[in-house]
Amino acid sequence: MLNIIKDFWFLFGRLFPFPTKPGLRQVGSPDKNSPVLITANFELTVRQVINTLNKDGINAWLLVANTRGINVWCAAGGDNFSTDTVISALKSSKIEEMVDHKRLILPQLCASGVNIHSLKKRSGWQGRFGPVDIKHLAAWLQSGRPNPPAEHRRVLFPFKNRLVMGTNLGVNTLLFAILPLLLASYWLPGFWWKSLLLIFAAAILNCLLVFKLPGKPGLQKGLALGGIAAAIFTVIAVSALHLPFINLSGWLIWIIVIGAYLGYDTPSWSPLWRTDMKELLLGERNTEVSVSPEKCIGCGLCQNVCPAGVFGRDLLSGKSTALHLERCQACGACVENCPAAAIETNFEGGICSCPTCQILNKLK
Amino acid sequence: MSTLVYMKILELSPASYDRWMRFLTLGRVNHIKKEIAANWINPGDNVLEIGCGTGSLAALMTKRGARVTAVDISAKMLAEAQKKVPAADFHHLTALEIDQFPQDKFSRIVATLSFSELTIAELDMVLSLSANLLKPGGLLIVADEVRATKLWQRFLAVLMRWPLAIITFLITQQTTHVIKNFEARLTAAEKFELIQRHEYLLGTMALFIGRRSDKVSSGAAAKTGGGVPC
Ligand code: SF4
Numbered sequence A: 001m002l003n004i005i006k007d008f009w010f011l012f013g014r015l016f017p018f019p020t021k022p023g024l025r026q027v028g029s030p031d032k033n034s035p036v037l038i039t040a041n042f043e044l045t046v047r048q049v050i051n052t053l054n055k056d057g058i059n060a061w062l063l064v065a066n067t068r069g070i071n072v073w074c075a076a077g078g079d080n081f082s083t084d085t086v087i088s089a090l091k092s093s094k095i096e097e098m099v100d101h102k103r104l105i106l107p108q109l110c111a112s113g114v115n116i117h118s119l120k121k122r123s124g125w126q127g128r129f130g131p132v133d134i135k136h137l138a139a140w141l142q143s144g145r146p147n148p149p150a151e152h153r154r155v156l157f158p159f160k161n162r163l164v165m166g167t168n169l170g171v172n173t174l175l176f177a178i179l180p181l182l183l184a185s186y187w188l189p190g191f192w193w194k195s196l197l198l199i200f201a202a203a204i205l206n207c208l209l210v211f212k213l214p215g216k217p218g219l220q221k222g223l224a225l226g227g228i229a230a231a232i233f234t235v236i237a238v239s240a241l242h243l244p245f246i247n248l249s250g251w252l253i254w255i256i257v258i259g260a261y262l263g264y265d266t267p268s269w270s271p272l273w274r275t276d277m278k279e280l281l282l283g284e285r286n287t288e289v290s291v292s293p294e295k296c297i298g299c300g301l302c303q304n305v306c307p308a309g310v311f312g313r314d315l316l317s318g319k320s321t322a323l324h325l326e327r328c329q330a331c332g333a334c335v336e337n338c339p340a341a342a343i344e345t346n347f348e349g350g351i352c353s354c355p356t357c358q359i360l361n362k363l364k
Numbered sequence B: 001m002s003t004l005v006y007m008k009i010l011e012l013s014p015a016s017y018d019r020w021m022r023f024l025t026l027g028r029v030n031h032i033k034k035e036i037a038a039n040w041i042n043p044g045d046n047v048l049e050i051g052c053g054t055g056s057l058a059a060l061m062t063k064r065g066a067r068v069t070a071v072d073i074s075a076k077m078l079a080e081a082q083k084k085v086p087a088a089d090f091h092h093l094t095a096l097e098i099d100q101f102p103q104d105k106f107s108r109i110v111a112t113l114s115f116s117e118l119t120i121a122e123l124d125m126v127l128s129l130s131a132n133l134l135k136p137g138g139l140l141i142v143a144d145e146v147r148a149t150k151l152w153q154r155f156l157a158v159l160m161r162w163p164l165a166i167i168t169f170l171i172t173q174q175t176t177h178v179i180k181n182f183e184a185r186l187t188a189a190e191k192f193e194l195i196q197r198h199e200y201l202l203g204t205m206a207l208f209i210g211r212r213s214d215k216v217s218s219g220a221a222a223k224t225g226g227g228v229p230c
């Protein structure tokens, strides 16, 4: 029951940290040779990891790092899941007394915060990045391969996740908008609750349509969303509620504004698109990633850590090249982990681009 | 006055760190740092500072004639600190990695506002590492946010903590914590004796002075702290 309440909360409040106790946990009955995993102390993450491992019958040591209750990716982007965090978790748990090896499996999405080379140097532990989603861990461990298959190293955005994004986007918009809306309701009675309904309806519509909407992610898709929402609103209002069309014009403009805002903010909540003011407003892509062939030693780590499948391998030289720049989310994982400092970008890596982190960066 | 709710922003912004700290603690932090340097540090002391931030205390202690070694996990802060105090020796290390310094090396170990950032298991471990690094009779000097002991103070603290905590939560998604039962943790396993405790800001901040207990055998690698797995 408690878990159901928590899950309900996560539907709306995922942007808030939800810490659970850090420290070492046993999953199943691990022994001296069992794998050691690490994850963030976000309640939902820890519960999902333990449930999945139990279901798949895996015995493991699970280190819950103190990321201040923030999920893996956000924590890594915001300096809360860093090499230091991992070292502190390893040392304070005394895991070294529990196992006969020093191999640590890290969630791939912490790669923008954790540098496995300096981890090795400072702690002696050999880090490896597992799959993005814990449900693919068992298959990877059983395969005995050094890395999870490429399709399990990509971040996807299925409908279920889009829905969670939609509700959270709605709630976040409300946080910003509620005061002005209430104020406006002084002159326009009922404006605030009607706007709330519209915001949520548009956010849900956005989840359904975001890939189908024309235009670039950001303002362009937002205007399209607003247009479609306004059209649906008109049809319902005129045909079902028999409102005269002439009275609707103000609302139609308002709906387009709401749609535009939601569209503009969508990339911040998606794991697929970068949040860059200019990019979102003008629709121009200005993300640059390049690999210097002279420096690259062909270790392939950038290909393993990139959640967007940006890198490919040059068959002749064995070195990496940045092939699909349009997919890059500027997470900085490649830069953080390249052992040869061979990757150049035109953005500062490791700085998350969601609204909250952006505000934080502005305050710096 | 739990004021240190902006800790996280501060950690990331070396330039404004000192200014903010002064503001958030109503100037107390500077006062405590001056007090530490003046009353507890002697010329010639070998000091380890855990979580040095931008080095304002390191500067005071160096001026007093101590040799300062300091660790912090923020590269930006360390760069700032190195500029401020060229004579001190700065390392990018977590508090748990101080065991790479030689045992019995330091006569003072100092931590201001950094122990409250640790988990309980981490804190216990850092305390026991510190006991090993201190010379016999060496002092551990800790200033941090604590839970007020008197009920009315606690009530006031909660009243003041909440509004700040909510604002911080919204902006930074961070919370800061107080160290609970620090005295008990400090004296557990007979590693330290508490020799002084001062309170500030209605009992919400405290300065603890612990002396390494004679029961810690010099050089013995008693490297175990608290924290039971699972
Ligand atoms: S760019 Fe860096 S991480 Fe990628 S293969 Fe080359 S050396 Fe390795």
Ligand code: SF4
Pocket: A289, A305, A306, A307, A308, A309, A310, A311, A327, A328, A329, A330, A331, A332, A333, A334, A335
């Ligand atoms: S190429 Fe872009 S998305 Fe891929 S790891 Fe580097 S910064 Fe992240």
